[in-house]
Amino acid sequence: MTNGKLEHVNITVSDPQRSAALLRDLFGWHIRWEGPSMSDGHTIHIGTDDDYIALYTNQEVRADDPMFNKGEPMNHIGVTVDDLDAVEAKVIAAGLEPFNHGDYAPGRRFYFFDWNGIEWEVVSYN
Incomplete structure (x- = not known):
């Protein structure tokens, strides 16, 4: 295998x-x-x-090109972190907007779109 x-x-x-x-x-x-x-x-x-x-x-490549809209088949890129609150503060400081917060087993998470329309999921299992 x-x-x-x-x-x-x-x-x-x-x-x-x-x-x-x-x-x-x-x-x-x-x-x-x-x-x-x-x-x-x-x-x-x-x-x-x-x-x-x-x-x-x-x-x-242009940021205003429709190809940069969130598309199929990719939904998001997920990244694990130790300190979710600290990362969320940095997302906000970068002028980006966190959304869809979820606090449920086995972890806490939020999402944000970057300037290119790429969706990121940030999750902590601590």
Whole structure:
């Protein structure tokens, strides 16, 4: 039997520097790699030593493009944290709006949309 482990998720964003700064601030992640990528684009890999989010953009990506609306089939990206309240305060300080708070077994959680319409779920099992 082979056990798989998620290594990364690749998402398109309008401003990878801004998105990377938010993820670094919220989750304590670091930039693992940054450089040119396909279609004359630019990518930042941000995460831990074991896994990461790839933030991709190119000159055709615009924040006002309808392709950035929350879409199918991806619903959200979930991240676990130790201190849910501290992360929520940082989300608010970034000008983003937490919603759909849930305090139920086995943990507490909230959601927010980033500037690209990507939905994030932040959950704590502490």
